[in-house]
Amino acid sequence: MLKKLGFVLFLLAGLCLTSSAMQAAELQLAQGGGGDFRKRAEARFDSMCVFLKLDEKQVKQVREFNQGMMDEMGKLREQSQGDREAMRDGMQKIFEGYQKNLEGVLTAEQKTKLKEWNEAHPRRMGRGGRG
DSSP: OHHHHHHHHHHHHHHHHHHHHHHHHHHHHHTTSSSOHHHHHHHHHHHHHHHHTOOHHHHHHHHHHHHHHHHHHHHHHHHHTTOHHHHHHHHHHHHHHHHHHHHHTSOHHHHHHHHHHHHHSOOEETTTEEO
16 A cells, blocks of 8 residues: 555656646747757758758858858847847848858759758747748
8 A cells, every 4th residue: 555655656746747847848948949049040050051061161151151140130139129020120131131142152952952941940030930
């Protein structure tokens, strides 16, 4: 009887811990997808470079474009003072400039693969929206 009670208590404790962990994960996602924005962006960038099969020279160029885009977006966030509409419009323009620069260093085959990449990995603007 005591073993059964101990087992039931063990299961209940496990259930409570699992529930707490799920709530924490949901909260983290609600606050911006979890993890550091720059780390997620870097992982996305690295994955894109592999997918497009960029050579070393292209990776260096695209990394510079990417860094410039990240810097511009950071400045825009600071300047927007909570105006989400202005921030969204500004980020769209920044991203379009980045895409133009990116396409300028890609081969025709890589441009086709970039379209595939963008369709498979839609950008998220804010909390869950798409850009």
